[in-house]
Amino acid sequence: xxxxxxxxxxxxxxxxxxxxxxxxxxxxxxxxxxxxxxxxxxxxxxxxxxxxxxxxxxxxxxxxxxxxxxxxxxxxxxxxxxxxxxxxxxxxxxxxxxxxxxxxxxxxxxxxxxxxxxxxxxxxxxxxxxxxxxxxxxxxxxxxxxxxxxxxxxxxxxxxxxxxxxxxxxxxxxxxxxxxxxxxxxxxxxxxxxxxxxxxxxxxxxxxxxxxxxxxxxxxxxxxxxxxxxxxxxxxxxxxxxxxxxxxxxxxxxxxxxxxxxxxxxxxxxxxxxxxxxxxxxxxxxxxxxxxxxxxxxxxxxxxxxxxxxxxxxxxxxxxxxxxxxxxxxxxxxxxxxxxxxxxxxxxxxxxxxxxxxxxxxxxxxxxxxxxxxxxxxxxxxxxxxxxxxxxxxxxxxxxxxxxxxxxxxxxxxxxxxxxxxxxxxxxxxxxxxxxxxxxxxxxxxxxxxxxxxxxxxxxxxxxxxxxxxxxxxxxxxxxxxxxxxxxxxxxxxxxxxxxxxxxxxxxxxxxxxxxxxxxxxxxxxxxxxxxxxxxxxxxxxxxxxxxxxxxxxxxxxxxx
Ligand SMILES: C[S@@+](CC[C@H](N)C(=O)[O-])C[C@H]1O[C@@H](n2cnc3c(N)ncnc32)[C@H](O)[C@@H]1O
Numbered sequence: 249x250x251x252x253x254x255x256x257x258x259x260x261x262x263x264x265x266x267x268x269x270x271x272x273x274x275x276x277x278x279x280x281x282x283x284x285x286x287x288x289x290x291x292x293x294x295x296x297x298x299x300x301x302x303x304x305x306x307x308x309x310x311x312x313x314x315x316x317x318x319x320x321x322x323x324x325x326x327x328x329x330x331x332x333x334x335x336x337x338x339x340x341x342x343x344x345x346x347x348x349x350x351x352x353x354x355x356x357x358x359x360x361x362x363x364x365x366x367x368x369x370x371x372x373x374x375x376x377x378x379x380x381x382x383x384x385x386x387x388x389x390x391x392x393x394x395x396x397x398x399x400x401x402x403x404x405x406x407x408x409x410x411x412x413x414x415x416x417x418x419x420x421x422x423x424x425x426x427x428x429x430x431x432x433x434x435x436x437x438x439x440x441x442x443x444x445x446x447x448x449x450x451x452x453x454x455x456x457x458x459x460x461x462x463x464x465x466x467x468x469x470x471x472x473x474x475x476x477x478x479x480x481x482x483x484x485x486x487x488x489x490x491x492x493x494x495x496x497x498x499x500x501x502x503x504x505x506x507x508x509x510x511x512x513x514x515x516x517x518x519x520x521x522x523x524x525x526x527x528x529x530x531x532x533x534x535x536x537x538x539x540x541x542x543x544x545x546x547x548x549x550x551x552x553x554x555x556x557x558x559x560x561x562x563x564x565x566x567x568x569x570x571x572x573x574x575x576x577x578x579x580x581x582x583x584x585x586x587x588x589x590x591x592x593x594x595x596x597x598x599x600x601x602x603x604x605x606x607x608x609x610x611x612x613x614x615x616x617x618x619x620x621x622x623x624x625x626x627x628x629x630x631x632x633x634x635x636x637x638x639x640x641x642x643x644x645x646x647x648x649x650x651x652x653x654x655x656x657x658x659x660x661x662x663x664x665x666x667x668x669x670x671x672x673x674x675x676x677x678x679x680x681x682x683x684x685x686x687x688x689x690x691x692x693x694x695x696x697x698x699x700x701x702x703x704x705x706x707x708x709x710x711x712x713x714x715x716x717x718x719x720x721x722x723x724x725x726x727x728x729x730x731x732x733x734x735x736x737x738x739x740x741x742x743x744x745x746x747x748x749x750x751x752x753x754x755x756x757x758x759x760x761x762x763x764x765x766x767x768x769x770x771x772x773x774x775x776x777x778x779x780x781x782x783x784x785x786x787x788x789x790x791x792x793x794x795x796x797x798x799x800x801x802x803x804x805x806x807x808x809x
Contacts, residue, residue: 322350322375326367330377332357332386335416337761339404339798343377352377355490356398358408359416360387388412393452394503399469401490401497402504403796410451414792417800418445421760421790429764430772431785445790446639454633454795455504456546456615459599460485460513462529462539463496480521483529485513485542493597494532504796506546508555508583515577516542525573530564532597538563538570540592541599543626547613548634549585550621558586558613560626562599566591568607575607586610588626600627617641618671620699628691629664636793640756640801641671643789647754647805648727650675659725659750661741662732666692666706668756669729670699679704680722682711712738719748728753736762739777742769746782753783753806760790760800770806784809 322328322345330352332341341357343365344350351374354365362384365377392398392406405413422442425431436442448454466484486499500517501510520527520539530537541562549556559578561571571589578584587608590601604611604626612623615634618641624630631637650656656676660669663681665688673679673696681704683689692706707721711732728750730737736759737745745753746769753770757763767788773781783806791801 321370322352322367324367324370324375327380328352328365328367328377329383330354330357330363330365332359332361332363334359335405335420335798337420337798340376350375354379356404358386358388358405359412361385394501396487396497396499397796399489399497400486400499401488401492402502404490404798406503406796410447410795413795414445414447417792418790421445421788421800421802424760424764425767425788427764428761429767429785431767436788439786441785441788443787443789445792446643448633448636448639448792448795450635451795452503453506454635456506456630456634457632458502458505458509458544460499460542460544461488461496461597462537462541463494464529464531464537465495466498467492467495469497480523483521485517485520485529505544506555506557508557508581509544509546511581512544512557512559512578512584513542515581516574519577520574525570527570527574535564535595538565538567540564540597543599545613545624545626546583547615547624550614550616555583556585556613557581557583558588558624558626559584560588560590560599561607562590562592562601564591564593566603566605568605571607579608584608586613590626617667618645620667620670620695622665622667622695623691623698624665625687625691628688629685631667631793633793636791637667640791640793640803641668643791643803644668644729644754644756645672647787647803648672648729648752650727656726657723659722659728661711661728661730663692663706663729664688664731666695666704668731669704670696670701672729673701673704676727677703678722680725681706682709684708684710711741714738714740714744718744724748725750726752729756730754731756732762734759734762736766739769739774742766742774743779745770746773746779749782749808751808755802755804755806757802757804758793758799760802763802763804767804767806782809783807 328345330343332343334342336342336353340353340355343352343354343357353374354377357363357379361382363382364380366380367375368378369376388409390407390409394403394406397403397406426433463484465482467489484496484498486497489495489497500514527539528537530540543560545558547556575587588611589605589607590599591603592598592601612625615622615624617634617637650672652675654677658669658672658676658679660679660681663669663683666681669679669681681692686708689706689708696704730753755763767785769781770783771781771785773779785804786807787805789803791803793801
């Protein structure tokens with residue numbers, strides 16, 4: 249329970265970071281998609297989205313604000329004693345100024361925690377604070393097993409009891425669906441729409457893909473960089489400091505990735521700074537240096553069920569001789585079955601190379617999902633928590649409620665490497681998949697063939713740019729799966745779906761804010777555009793795919809009214 253005094257709290261919008269969600273997502277562009285993926289190693293699907301937290305203010309409370317005096321707004325640099333009330337979007341702690349109720353968001357503040365915070369950024373209706381000192385700890389405190397947990401940009405809630413993490417995620421989804429989606433709390437309850445979140449049974453070592461970055465100066469927690477001239481001992485290989493593309497926290501072990509992947513990370517950490525090897529980290533400011541990223545992907549040998557690993561070195565130029573000593577060292581690890589080198593000569597921080605070279609054995613690894621085998625290449629999308637993807641796809645299968653007589657048509661939008669559609673294909677007439685990344689489309693076609701599935705067609709196209717011809721390549725679907733990345737669906741696609749009127753839509757989302765917005769459009773229409781909604785939200789199931797991180801997945805079932 250918060251110890252915040254309740255007197256004098258002003259009635260103001262407690263959700264200012266949700267403002268202007270109605271801004272349509274930007275059109276896809278390859279560079280923008282990949283730039284964010286590299287800045288955020290844990291967020292495969294965190295692309296160009298206009299992050300709800302950074303939207304400009306178009307608050308319904310604007311009139312109210314006009315009346316507020318200057319003293320209402322905390323000043324930049326001001327230090328305040330605060331209590332975190334709950335976790336909000338992106339896992340930030342929500343706090344309010346005691347005597348005014350002004351909303352403040354603080355990274356890594358956890359519910360119940362009393363702390364001193366300094367105002368760092370002001371938005372129109374809320375401000376961001378940085379935690380200076382914890383005065384009394386949060387509720388549900390647990391020891392974090394990882395030594396980097398307090399500073400790493402990956403995990404943010406490792407020292408919050410897992411049950412409390414999922415409770416907070418569920419609450420966040422509910423609030424978004426009510427506030428942004430405009431569904432009433434009563435409806436969510438009485439029609440049993442909102443299901444309790446499905447927790448993840450495996451809370452550590454669940455990620456099958458991690459991307460580490462090389463940096464020329466290791467980031468020291470607290471934000472201080474050593475000022476001496478950097479030398480090899482200052483080089484870092486690890487994860488980005490929260491919010492910084494140019495600062496890398498050196499990491500020797502990550503509790504989210506598999507143990508074999510940690511063996512590889514350690515082997516590389518043990519040797520890459522050796523001056524005899526002549527290896528240098530790429531400096532994102534001076535654009536000098538060779539090693540950019542180390543991507544580790546863990547799959548499974550389909551015959552033995554044992555883990556198999558892909559190691560992907562992303563470098564600024566093609567110099568295989570420089571990588572040779574690292575390759576020799578890691579091929580001694582039995583789980584390593586693939587070593588590739590993506591060469592990315594651009595000044596950007598992306599991990600997708602213009603050219604890819606296979607340095608050891610093969611260029612793909614395999615994984616099994618719902619009884620099908622998938623080949624995964626270095627840059628193709630694959631659900632990053634395989635264990636929980638089984639659960640997620642199970643829910644999708646239940647919601648699809650297929651007749652099983654091979655009569656139905658499934659349209660799989662944002663299909664990636666085709667995994668969802670392919671897991672349904674054997675029970676339907678035909679699956680049509682749409683996806684923007686050409687490599688994912690070729691992987692999807694290969695995956696269909698490998699699993700002897702001949703009733704699936706995958707088409708490359710940008711779903712943010714559909715025109716009147718969209719839909720001419722496939723018959724009217726019975727079931728639509730839509731699994732966009734964080735920006736959600738473009739208005740063009742929403743309009744198309746409302747016109748098409750397929751009997752059922754299964755909306756899979758990794759961003760509950762844009763999910764709630766799109767549900768509102770599909771169910772209630774878009775008043776300002778004179779568009780009527782025609783779907784009914786039947787069920788909404790949050791799923792925790794990423795323990796210790798703020799990410800939340802939701803599966804929603806919509807039926808034509
Ligand atoms: C969250 S992933 C889902 C992938 C797949 N459904 C799965 O479960 O593996 C979203 C996919 O949408 C694709 N994508 C992003 N923007 C797109 C666009 N404008 N048009 C088509 N596909 C897009 C991404 O490349 C990515 O493969």
